[in-house]
Amino acid sequence: MPQPSAPRKTPGRPPRISREEVIATARRIVDAEGVDRLTMRRLATEIGSTPMALYHHVRNKEELLVLLLDDYAARALHRPELPAQPRERIVAAAAAIHEALAACPWIAEVLTADDLMSTSALWFVEQILDGLVESGLTPERAVHGYRTIWYYTAGEIVVRTTAARRRADDDGPTYRERVFADLDPNELPRLAQVADRWAPLTAENTYLDGLRALIDGLLAAH
Amino acid sequence: MPQPSAPRKTPGRPPRISREEVIATARRIVDAEGVDRLTMRRLATEIGSTPMALYHHVRNKEELLVLLLDDYAARALHRPELPAQPRERIVAAAAAIHEALAACPWIAEVLTADDLMSTSALWFVEQILDGLVESGLTPERAVHGYRTIWYYTAGEIVVRTTAARRRADDDGPTYRERVFADLDPNELPRLAQVADRWAPLTAENTYLDGLRALIDGLLAAH
DNA sequence: ACCTGAACACCGTTCAAGT
DNA sequence: ACCTGAACACCGTTCAAGT
Numbered sequence: 001m002p003q004p005s006a007p008r009k010t011p012g013r014p015p016r017i018s019r020e021e022v023i024a025t026a027r028r029i030v031d032a033e034g035v036d037r038l039t040m041r042r043l044a045t046e047i048g049s050t051p052m053a054l055y056h057h058v059r060n061k062e063e064l065l066v067l068l069l070d071d072y073a074a075r076a077l078h079r080p081e082l083p084a085q086p087r088e089r090i091v092a093a094a095a096a097i098h099e100a101l102a103a104c105p106w107i108a109e110v111l112t113a114d115d116l117m118s119t120s121a122l123w124f125v126e127q128i129l130d131g132l133v134e135s136g137l138t139p140e141r142a143v144h145g146y147r148t149i150w151y152y153t154a155g156e157i158v159v160r161t162t163a164a165r166r167r168a169d170d171d172g173p174t175y176r177e178r179v180f181a182d183l184d185p186n187e188l189p190r191l192a193q194v195a196d197r198w199a200p201l202t203a204e205n206t207y208l209d210g211l212r213a214l215i216d217g218l219l220a221a222h
Numbered sequence: 223m224p225q226p227s228a229p230r231k232t233p234g235r236p237p238r239i240s241r242e243e244v245i246a247t248a249r250r251i252v253d254a255e256g257v258d259r260l261t262m263r264r265l266a267t268e269i270g271s272t273p274m275a276l277y278h279h280v281r282n283k284e285e286l287l288v289l290l291l292d293d294y295a296a297r298a299l300h301r302p303e304l305p306a307q308p309r310e311r312i313v314a315a316a317a318a319i320h321e322a323l324a325a326c327p328w329i330a331e332v333l334t335a336d337d338l339m340s341t342s343a344l345w346f347v348e349q350i351l352d353g354l355v356e357s358g359l360t361p362e363r364a365v366h367g368y369r370t371i372w373y374y375t376a377g378e379i380v381v382r383t384t385a386a387r388r389r390a391d392d393d394g395p396t397y398r399e400r401v402f403a404d405l406d407p408n409e410l411p412r413l414a415q416v417a418d419r420w421a422p423l424t425a426e427n428t429y430l431d432g433l434r435a436l437i438d439g440l441l442a443a444h
Numbered sequence: 445a446c447c448t449g450a451a452c453a454c455c456g457t458t459c460a461a462g463t
Numbered sequence: 464a465c466c467t468g469a470a471c472a473c474c475g476t477t478c479a480a481g482t
Contacts, residue, residue: 012445013482040475051475053447061475122401122410129412139416143423148432152370155377179344188344190351194361201365210370210440214432217439234464235463262456273456275466283456 017049019057023067030068035106040064065110072107073121076100082127090131090149090215091208093124098153098207105161136222145218152214156207239271241279245293248286257287257328287332294329295343298322304349312353312371312437313430315346320375320429327383358444367440374436378429 025047029038040061044051058064077100082089101107125146132142176198185192194201247269251260262283266273280286299322304311323329347368354364398420407414416423 013447015446017447039473041473050448052449052477055476056446122405122413126410126413129416133412139412140419140423142412143416143420144426144428144431145435147424147428148374148435151377151381151432152374152436153377154381155373155375158380159373159376183344188348190355190361190364191344191348194351194365197362198365201362202369204366206366206369209366210373210436213367213370213439213442214374214436215439216442217435217437218432220435220438220442235466237465239466261454263454272467274458274468277457278465 017047017053017057019067021047022054022057022064023071026064026068027071030106035065035110069107069110072104073100076104077121077124079123086131086134087215087219090128090135091211093127093131094149094153094211094215095208097121097124098156098211101153101157102160105164107157132218135219137218148218149211149214152210153207156210239269239275239279241289243269244276244279244286245289248290249293252290252328257332262286291329291332294326295322298326299343299346301345308353308356309437309441312350312357313433315349315353316371316375316433316437317430319343319346320378320433323375323379324382327386329379354440357441359440370440371433371436374432375429378432 022043026038026043029043029046040051040054043064044054047054054064058067077096080092080096082092128146128149129139129142132145133139137145180191180195180198183192183195244265248260248265251265251268262273262276265286266276269276276286280289299318302314302318304314350368350371351361351364354367355361359367402413402417402420405414405417
């Protein structure tokens with residue numbers, strides 16, 4: 001990370017914009033209008049510069065999005081008091097990550113990779129690992145357990161926000177509705193049985209229930 | 223769904239291309255060069271037509287991708303013999319869906335919504351629901367259980383394929399590597415302990431272990 | 445060292461017209 | 464009914480030049 005406020009020996013033209021300003025402006029656009037509207041050109045005009053000037057402060061758009069996510073995590077994830085009991089600490093840490101991500105729908109499209117967790121998020125990862133190890137798992141199995149929780153958490157966010165976006169986009173009957181309308185109750189009886197309740201049932205927020213089930217399963221026999 | 227092979231009364235110009243041809247050509251492009259290279263213009267030239275002709279057969283690019291996924295599911299998901307024992311049937315059905323999706327990395331970017339499961343995939347959903355109900359869950363809880371499994375499965379695919387793509391893209395040190403390089407062992411001891419093994423550990427395919435833990439948790443006390 | 449202008453090589457989609 | 468040409472309103476990124 002560069003030191004933007006460090007005294008410069010000015011061996012060249014003084015900078016007009018900073019990496020911080022680029023990120024802050026990008027955040028404003030994303031918060032106000034969504035991640036789709038964040039383009040390098042738009043960002044440049046917003047900042048009162050040209051698209052090319054941006055490339056002097058971030059490598060490309062991908063890096064900009066990573067920096068943006070980091071910036072978001074740093075301000076959204078404040079460290080709460082976590083329960084002392086390991087299982088409950090895991091639940092609370094995972095739920096905190098989930099809550100922060102869920103409050104920020106654009107994040108789902110950006111960050112599904114495993115190597116973009118910001119430094120501020122790592123403290124939560126640490127708590128989860130610690131809870132798993134304290135519950136009797138080896139460090140290796142604890143990493144696998146954490147990953148399982150992360151897959152579940154990321155999947156929940158991505159699936160739910162994509163579904164919500166799609167619902168908002170077209171107001172006609174969804175693809176699912178058309179498929180569910182002509183289900184054969186003989187061939188798929190269980191689905192037919194719940195077909196008309198599918199939308200409300202799947203819209204329910206059952207993240208915590210699923211998380212507890214998952215953690216119960218991970219800790220079973222330990 | 224239209225009947226493309228039905229006899230026509232030809233009250234107009236005869237079609238030169240069909241929806242099936244559009245989808246088949248799109249599939250060829252995606253299989254050969256990845257989903258990023260599938261553009262309406264590219265597809266039009268490949269098919270020997272113009273971009274606008276495509277819009278007569280699919281509503282827009284989004285619908286094309288949905289149709290493409292459906293087409294893929296229809297040919298990738300053949301129904302295997304599933305175990306009679308409910309828990310093992312759930313595992314096998316979820317694993318079959320996971321295997322089909324994992325073999326098709328482009329799918330992750332396209333299909334993370336909940337209402338795009340094709341008709342052919344529904345049979346697997348049915349098996350999971352049935353296994354959960356047979357294990358003692360109410361139909362409502364079975365739907366929630368299925369969703370939890372789907373979140374986990376979709377998350378695993380999305381996270382792993384995005385990570386793989388990112389690894390392939392830039393050959394420099396990843397963001398995670400830079401962050402992990404200067405972890406404070408006093409503040410984040412568990413992470414520091416596994417920091418150098420993180421990459422291989424998280425690269426391991428532990429989908430089935432996680433799935434079994436999740437299902438154990440869902441079925442606990444039933 | 446930092447910024448600019450102009451260009452490259454594209455996108456998805458709409459509109460009005462043709463056959 | 465189906466297809467075409469031309470256009471609209473954009474993209475991310477590179478290159479060579481300016482200060």
